[in-house]
Amino acid sequence: MRHDEKGFTAASLDQARITGGFWEAWQRTNREVTIPYVLDKCDETGRTQSLRLEWTSDADWQPHQFYDSDLAKALEAASYSLHQYPDAALAERVREYIRLLGRAQQPDGYLNTYYTQTGIEKRWTNLRDMHELYCAGHLFEAAVAHFRATGERSLLDIAVRYADHIDARFGPAETKAPDGTPKEPGYPGHEEIELALVKLADATGERRYLELARFFVDARGHEPHYFRVEAERRGEPSDRWQWERGYHLGEFAYYQAHEPVRDQTAAEGHSVRACYLFAGMVDVAVSTGDERLLDSCRTLFTNIATRRMYVTGGVGSHSHGERFTVDYDLPNESAYAETCAAIALVFFASRLVNAELDGRYADVMERALYNGVLGGLSLSGDRFFYANPLAFHPTAPMLPHVRSDAERQPWYGCACCPPNIVRLIASLPGYLYSVNDRTVAVHLYAESSLEVRTDALSGTLTQQTAYPWDGEVTFTWQADSPAAFTLALRIPQWADDYRIVLPESAEAGTDAASPAGTRLERGYLSVERTWNPGDEVRLTLPMRVRRTRSNAAVRQDGWRVALERGPLVYCAEEVDNGPQLATLALPADAAIAAEHRSDLLGGCTVLRGDAVRSVVGPYGSETDDAPLYTEAGRRERVAFTAVPYALRNNRGTGEMRVWMAEL
């Protein structure tokens, strides 16, 4: 191998930044519109009021178990933004929330405004449903982001006090807190705190937090099930689980607690919870050198990537329980595919990329990012999708098992997705690059720069590209002096005929025959050499239109294709193609051309070609006289246009469809 497989660290926001192109526009909208919008919404909807502990029983709003997490994610997003784009007003606004958090924190470190206002004596009595540990995790993430962005310890100190409180309370049954109290062997119903504790351990150097994360990971799924223990303490029946109807794995699968995580081989239950857990498992495995745990993560990732993931990178097929269902069950119209779940999958995949450089993980990360995640946000930056189905019909929202909206919404009562997408976009530079002691790895292509400052290496790598619209990417190495290192460039699975031009060489390579000085392994092309200041590498990824098919076991996609180009999944919309999209089919031999439209959807490449419309009967449909069933039919050649799935529903509502019939 020319590049090290292991030991990569994701680039920090001190090192990497977006400098232009596709993502710069999204980051600008995020900074100028979405971050303030989400903070304003927190102020308007009771979240900030709850933080001020202003609730009284006759108030016109109600504290909610997840309110604290929404605001924490927004503060985390604001911190990432402040890290790279100083903004005195935003910085002061953040400090004000931190002051409120400090005031809301209890003398013993506890900080959850729901219980503080509605009855603190009930705290920690329902880990299964009440999201206290989940909210704590988001607070820790915000604290680490704020500390790294500003160097200020105000929020970090609050987090540390709360983490110490939690660490004193929870742990293996036989252990005791410093004051001698036996610890509770509890763990969260909604995971999140595991990965957050690893971040906090990393930021503070406090290994106890890592140990606590490991405890939370490993405690689940063992007898006696803590959720049953605490339910009995509450005097509630422990065998009545609203989410489990229709599933086969028993009462705890919704919470990924049906068996020990190291024994789990399939992603089960609530998809956001599952992927947050899996991300935390990778963190724990890497931080503690636990190869056995990492292997479970690989198994779970493979299950998702090969059996339980939409072509958009969306996961969680069913709205009932917002959950994974069974292998190869990927219904399109009723797909839940929550925005947060695709984000959580990005977290999981990106951690695996750093654990062991492998394009399998990066491919999924990119797929989810460009499609399942980004489609959750409007071009305007202030409208959000929660569910991301792969087909939409105006009547679908009337059906009880469909939870999709006809248009992106300004906010949700359960508003987990809006602040989640905001923090991901604000922290995106960290997903582009990883570095270890001899290799610089590039996972995502975007106009950007990376400052490399290791013991062995010092310089700046810049990336020039119009990706994802164009496949040409130019890297320039700027440094004071020559340096030997390996540049590892991800070659997406779909890039079967990429080309690369190396410095001081006109030689071009393909994956069939990598040019001298390169090697393609596990989805990364390594260029190991001594780099001179100003050296350039030009990578060209093939941006042909791809007709993608689902594994034959996916019964919902038989004889259908999804169109893809680069990392983008495309869809047909009613605004371009008229209604009744199910009557359109793409002939296997019809050419489909890409056309860049600077006037459309903020500038995007659309796909155009001929399709065939199945015209049934000699009559129009939807008239009383039209029979429902008939032999009569003919085929009509029609023009067909597809737009990126992520940019759908920015021109009003209407039918939408990813998987098109193919003839």
Add this chain to the structure above:
Amino acid sequence: MRHDEKGFTAASLDQARITGGFWEAWQRTNREVTIPYVLDKCDETGRTQSLRLEWTSDADWQPHQFYDSDLAKALEAASYSLHQYPDAALAERVREYIRLLGRAQQPDGYLNTYYTQTGIEKRWTNLRDMHELYCAGHLFEAAVAHFRATGERSLLDIAVRYADHIDARFGPAETKAPDGTPKEPGYPGHEEIELALVKLADATGERRYLELARFFVDARGHEPHYFRVEAERRGEPSDRWQWERGYHLGEFAYYQAHEPVRDQTAAEGHSVRACYLFAGMVDVAVSTGDERLLDSCRTLFTNIATRRMYVTGGVGSHSHGERFTVDYDLPNESAYAETCAAIALVFFASRLVNAELDGRYADVMERALYNGVLGGLSLSGDRFFYANPLAFHPTAPMLPHVRSDAERQPWYGCACCPPNIVRLIASLPGYLYSVNDRTVAVHLYAESSLEVRTDALSGTLTQQTAYPWDGEVTFTWQADSPAAFTLALRIPQWADDYRIVLPESAEAGTDAASPAGTRLERGYLSVERTWNPGDEVRLTLPMRVRRTRSNAAVRQDGWRVALERGPLVYCAEEVDNGPQLATLALPADAAIAAEHRSDLLGGCTVLRGDAVRSVVGPYGSETDDAPLYTEAGRRERVAFTAVPYALRNNRGTGEMRVWMAEL
């Protein structure tokens, strides 16, 4: 017009009987297996115990609000069978149940074993949910069937006493019972009693029952909503309706009570309730000469037949609420399509046929009978489907919005379907023919005979045919002397090139040019002539294989075809075609041949042809290494076999699919 449109009476079981062929085999199984089986099940499952009023609070069974109806339907079925096939043991068994019913009836005529045992003071307090009027309706139907079959008044007298009790209790708000008590303006949450009261009025000559039926029909949907009134009396919130989540018509649509029935233009809510109501509406309209009400029935029928019915004649797209959803929403795998709903649609359609001879109604009746109804019963006669989806995959029953079973079940806790299909098969001769004062109409083709004894006409019409396997039908008129009348033969909508050979003529006709003495109008070919004893008519219906398409507005069936032959819808089963049926497609130009297999499924015609399998990727599916999404694919020619949908799942479980991709 050569035939009268109106005033038809369905043939009675004194007049019509099945004499051989397809339905004779089903009637024999019904008589020898299913009727005793269903009665035995009633005995074993608490239903008969409930009738004996044996329940105590420590019993190991529990009376249920619909138990009485299950037994009543079984008694109705047994009575139909006794009408045509005397069986002393069965007759005595029925008499024993009637004795129990007589003992269970209260002094004031009330007869519902649920309330009698669990608290009679609560009777009539929850018409919305508690099925008392529904159970009463089934009792009345059983009573009329038993009276007509045996001439015995034992059960009829019980029914009359109960009907008088109900008539004294319910009616327009301003009216009073004979004893001066004001009547309650209530109506059933589960309709059924309306059509039963018309039957009872017809059998007894008591017009009050017809008036009560009309009241129940017209009371629904008016303010103040009775279901709200009675909920408030019970001290329950009147605005919490579990079934209404996701629907748009408000809280009463589930019960067809969201607006007055005469204003309803679409079939809404629980599909069995809806079609029972609509059947009762036709009865009331015809019996009272209410053309306005009949017009509402036509509108509702058209809505079902052109927008809300599966190709199998199944109705009720969604398991949630067992209900109609919205126009053109016909999902296949999650189709509920309860057996009872298809039966109720047969009731509705057959009544419209008699109200006004029109093939539109008879086509739907035949479609539902041969597919959606018959598929609910195993060839063995002792296994039942409740839900009848149009596609099945072994993983589907794990999904929360799917209620299909992998195999027909021996019984259901809510066992409405088994006795319902039994009574329909036992009474089937009544659906074949109708007579008015100058016309004999034939709606369904089956080896059978009809005794005609009117003031003007006396003779026997016999039908010889191997339908539905063969399209040749020979009618013979046997009588003592010549007689002038019109024979009206239904020409199914799909029979575009039927042929007919008339007596004393070699002339053949098609619908393009009906031969002398015939006229095709509204789906019936009339032959008006003087018939001599021994006259024969030979009708040939075209039994080619049809590729049926759904209206383009049905998004679930775009670019798919269903194969039909005669009245039968076909499906592909895994046992014949292997798994992954969604990867099979039928090329538009591939021939599909019918082949009769006397060795298969009790003797049936299968369809065979070439299909194309979409083979995705260069690997097998369902292995960990197989990618979920790939460009690679090829097409493979494979043999394809389809069997009648009604006969599916008689060779073990596995995938099944009606709508196949078409290339």
